[in-house]
Amino acid sequence: MKFIKTPVKGMCDMLPSDMRLREHVFSMIKKTYGAYGFMQIETPIVEHIENLTSKQGGDNEKLIFKVMKRGAELTRALEKGDGELADNGLRYDLTVPLARYYACNREKLPAPFKALQMGNVYRADNPQKGRFRQFTQCDIDILGDESNLAEIELISATSAMLTQIFAEIGITEFTVHVNDRRILGAVARSAGFEEEQVGSVLISLDKFDKIGLEGIERELLEQGYDAQAVSRYLAVYRNAGAGMSIEAFAGSAGDIPQDAVKNLEEIISCVRPMLSGGVKIVFDPTLVRGMGYYTGPIFEVSMDGYSFAIAGGGRYDQMIGKFSGQNVAASGFSIGFERIVTILKDHMQGSFLLPEGATAFLIGGKVSQERKTQVLAEAARLRQEGATVTVMPMSKNIRHQIELLEAEGYRHFQKVFE
Amino acid sequence: MKFIKTPVKGMCDMLPSDMRLREHVFSMIKKTYGAYGFMQIETPIVEHIENLTSKQGGDNEKLIFKVMKRGAELTRALEKGDGELADNGLRYDLTVPLARYYACNREKLPAPFKALQMGNVYRADNPQKGRFRQFTQCDIDILGDESNLAEIELISATSAMLTQIFAEIGITEFTVHVNDRRILGAVARSAGFEEEQVGSVLISLDKFDKIGLEGIERELLEQGYDAQAVSRYLAVYRNAGAGMSIEAFAGSAGDIPQDAVKNLEEIISCVRPMLSGGVKIVFDPTLVRGMGYYTGPIFEVSMDGYSFAIAGGGRYDQMIGKFSGQNVAASGFSIGFERIVTILKDHMQGSFLLPEGATAFLIGGKVSQERKTQVLAEAARLRQEGATVTVMPMSKNIRHQIELLEAEGYRHFQKVFE
Numbered sequence: 156m157k158f159i160k161t162p163v164k165g166m167c168d169m170l171p172s173d174m175r176l177r178e179h180v181f182s183m184i185k186k187t188y189g190a191y192g193f194m195q196i197e198t199p200i201v202e203h204i205e206n207l208t209s210k211q212g213g214d215n216e217k218l219i220f221k222v223m224k225r226g227a228e229l230t231r232a233l234e235k236g237d238g239e240l241a242d243n244g245l246r247y248d249l250t251v252p253l254a255r256y257y258a259c260n261r262e263k264l265p266a267p268f269k270a271l272q273m274g275n276v277y278r279a280d281n282p283q284k285g286r287f288r289q290f291t292q293c294d295i296d297i298l299g300d301e302s303n304l305a306e307i308e309l310i311s312a313t314s315a316m317l318t319q320i321f322a323e324i325g326i327t328e329f330t331v332h333v334n335d336r337r338i339l340g341a342v343a344r345s346a347g348f349e350e351e352q353v354g355s356v357l358i359s360l361d362k363f364d365k366i367g368l369e370g371i372e373r374e375l376l377e378q379g380y381d382a383q384a385v386s387r388y389l390a391v392y393r394n395a396g397a398g399m400s401i402e403a404f405a406g407s408a409g410d411i412p413q414d415a416v417k418n419l420e421e422i423i424s425c426v427r428p429m430l431s432g433g434v435k436i437v438f439d440p441t442l443v444r445g446m447g448y449y450t451g452p453i454f455e456v457s458m459d460g461y462s463f464a465i466a467g468g469g470r471y472d473q474m475i476g477k478f479s480g481q482n483v484a485a486s487g488f489s490i491g492f493e494r495i496v497t498i499l500k501d502h503m504q505g506s507f508l509l510p511e512g513a514t515a516f517l518i519g520g521k522v523s524q525e526r527k528t529q530v531l532a533e534a535a536r537l538r539q540e541g542a543t544v545t546v547m548p549m550s551k552n553i554r555h556q557i558e559l560l561e562a563e564g565y566r567h568f569q570k571v572f573e
Numbered sequence: 574m575k576f577i578k579t580p581v582k583g584m585c586d587m588l589p590s591d592m593r594l595r596e597h598v599f600s601m602i603k604k605t606y607g608a609y610g611f612m613q614i615e616t617p618i619v620e621h622i623e624n625l626t627s628k629q630g631g632d633n634e635k636l637i638f639k640v641m642k643r644g645a646e647l648t649r650a651l652e653k654g655d656g657e658l659a660d661n662g663l664r665y666d667l668t669v670p671l672a673r674y675y676a677c678n679r680e681k682l683p684a685p686f687k688a689l690q691m692g693n694v695y696r697a698d699n700p701q702k703g704r705f706r707q708f709t710q711c712d713i714d715i716l717g718d719e720s721n722l723a724e725i726e727l728i729s730a731t732s733a734m735l736t737q738i739f740a741e742i743g744i745t746e747f748t749v750h751v752n753d754r755r756i757l758g759a760v761a762r763s764a765g766f767e768e769e770q771v772g773s774v775l776i777s778l779d780k781f782d783k784i785g786l787e788g789i790e791r792e793l794l795e796q797g798y799d800a801q802a803v804s805r806y807l808a809v810y811r812n813a814g815a816g817m818s819i820e821a822f823a824g825s826a827g828d829i830p831q832d833a834v835k836n837l838e839e840i841i842s843c844v845r846p847m848l849s850g851g852v853k854i855v856f857d858p859t860l861v862r863g864m865g866y867y868t869g870p871i872f873e874v875s876m877d878g879y880s881f882a883i884a885g886g887g888r889y890d891q892m893i894g895k896f897s898g899q900n901v902a903a904s905g906f907s908i909g910f911e912r913i914v915t916i917l918k919d920h921m922q923g924s925f926l927l928p929e930g931a932t933a934f935l936i937g938g939k940v941s942q943e944r945k946t947q948v949l950a951e952a953a954r955l956r957q958e959g960a961t962v963t964v965m966p967m968s969k970n971i972r973h974q975i976e977l978l979e980a981e982g983y984r985h986f987q988k989v990f991e
Contacts, residue, residue, distance in 0.1 A: 159621045160677040166617035174613040190956040192963025195592040199584035199707050203577045223639040256586050259578040265977040267965050289617050302966045538608040545610025547685050548720045559683040
């Protein structure tokens with residue numbers, strides 16, 4: 156019998172200390188978002204292949220783990236030889252299943268609906284450090300709210316959650332960047348790009364942090380865009396940067412939709428007083444966010460010393476409608492759960508331990524039933540008081556046994572001999 | 574574009590009230606087993622197809638959701654036409670992955686190792702009421718403990734957990750049935766059955782509750798077993814029943830291994846004083862438990878009024894060794910998570926609600942930014958005090974909006990107009 160000990164490529168076994176840390180983060184997420192009225196929901200990990208390949212998932216659709224048809228259906232597919240051997244697939248994000256969920260359950264849910272999802276997603280990507288084929292995503296979304304209260308609640312709740320989690324490791328400063336897709340589009344059009352060129356121009360602007368304005372200029376010219384448009388476009392961003400006033404930017408950026416500006420200003424003004432000391436919210440004219448489906452405000456949380464965003468999201472008013480046939484306003488924030496866990500791990504000395512007071516009773520081989528009963532009663536008493544208590548046979552190599560228990564956080568050991 | 578609103582066949586979307594109930598049960602399970610020193614671990618949902626088809630999963634191996642190979646490997650498999658199109662599959666239980674996990678990570682884990690697993694498993698079964706294709710299993714296992722301390726801890730912890738959960742709905746009585754596979758085997762051999770017949774005879778005895786002694790007799794005779802052996806065998810069970818003393822049973826049952834009897838008596842004596850008032854632990858000579866891999870004590874929790882077991886398990890000392898090549902003592906309890914959730918739901922009036930004090934601020938369309946800021950500050954204050962507070966735009970149909978919020982447990986509503 157061939158037996159494979161290691162987990163499937165790109166997926167992880169979680170050791171007890173991994174789980175303690177993850178559970179700790181899960182519980183803080185649930186608590187904070189719960190206080191803001193977000194309700195936890197769950198969709199199956201297995202999704203219809205039709206939904207996964209509906210062109211809403213971008214490049215992720217190339218990375219689907221497909222689940223094979225079974226029985227007669229599989230036989231038929233194999234005989235037909237048309238290659239449609241899968242009827243299902245593993246979800247690659249939580250957004251496509253959310254769209255299906257909302258289309259299916261909308262009547263039973265409050266309106267607007269504030270959803271919290273935490274769950275595993277699967278991508279047959281090339282595994283590398285920090286990139287896995289099974290990983291946990293955490294999304295919060297507000298469905299059915301056209302107003303900026305959605306963004307205000309999403310950003311306030313997420314800032315509160317991150318503040319609480321990072322405070323434990325002494326990080327009190329991070330920055331929420333906000334922008335609006337409509338502003339980004341208007342700047343490009345004002346500079347002279349055609350409507351159908353905007354998406355591609357934004358893909359270049361999105362590289363601002365990596366390649367700078369010169370890099371963007373080179374890229375746009377290489378792609379054959381009009382030199383004058385490129386020059387006008389870059390002039391707008393030459394003096395622009397995170398933290399500048401929206402008004403100042405709008406004044407020099409051409410024909411910008413005033414309602415988008417006003418909306419963004421209101422979001423910033425309403426959120427700012429809710430933030431704790433070290434947290435900033437700033438207008439960032441170069442913030443783009445990758446996904447093409449955003450339609451309004453977009454936002455991202457960054458932290459000094461980390462090149463990746465901790466969380467990011469935006470308004471995507473047309474996406475759920477594409478799935479359900481019914482237009483639904485939607486705005487959401489995706490929390491980099493695995494990134495948060497990585498940061499916490501980086502800052503911790505050793506592993507995430509059991510709570511204090513953890514006690515191990517180690518029972519020698521010849522202990523009588525009577526004595527065992529006494530020990531069990533004592534263990535029960537300590538557990539009643541809230542302690543973690545294990546009762547187990549003493550190993551021959553007791554020193555090694557205690558070392559391993561200490562590594563998990565056991566601090567009190569009682570050796571029981573007859 | 575073809576879009577499917579309903580979840581994949583046999584799998585469920587979890588509504589907010591479902592999730593609140595499930596999270597509540599999860600947290601009680603984690604808390605109680607945590608106090609007993611069980612450590613949460615997790616394995617990937619995707620497992621090597623080789624491990625899943627290694628004949629340890631019994632009939633479940635027929636129900637595997639297979640995950641297709643990708644890229645060049647898939648092309649090669651299709652061209653070869655040998656039918657090996659899958660390299661992975663979705664796990665159908667938590668035991669096979671646990672065996673792999675322990676083989677892979679043993680050196681890093683305490684010995685004995687007390688594991689708690691909660692996770693989804695997948696079976697391409699015919700869906701019917703109460704039987705799903707994705708469902709949650711909850712297993713606790715003690716690996717590397719040959720002594721009966723393993724069973725004592727497993728049964729005590731599980732009784733404590735069930736006592737706590739069921740107390741909330743006024744159920745205080747349930748029964749833990751225990752038996753031993755070695756006793757079951759010895760009785761059959763003493764009656765005159767051959768060693769290789771024992772498994773099949775036990776499959777019949779397992780139907781005691783459904784078809785009674787007459788049914789078992791008919792079945793065994795139909796299968797062509799020696800009439801005298803059948804008659805001797807049934808005589809042993811004629812006056813046997815849950816709750817009888819092991820000694821009395823052993824006296825009339827032929828050549829029974831005394832160490833198994835003594836072991837079982839010790840388990841019962843040590844566990845009994847730890848149980849709360851309404852909980853019984855009894856020797857049950859007709860308890861068999863389905864899986865063939867059990868090697869020693871077996872146990873099951875039943876509750877009046879429910880035909881199915883709430884939890885069940887036993888010692889399976891040889892199974893992990895079959896996987897890892899290294900023999901490891903093992904004993905485990907599988908908790909019927911979905912069954913517990915179903916029982917709680919049956920006993921509850923309506924759905925599982927938000928905690929008391931949940932407050933909704935409903936903001937009218939023309940409210941100024943200033944007023945909004947005030948409301949948000951007030952919401953923040955209430956959240957600080959621990960309340961669940963949502964801030965959302967007022968719907969046109971405010972009565973319906975409030976109805977849906979009330980259905981989730983919101984009790985306080987503040988309508989904000991300018």
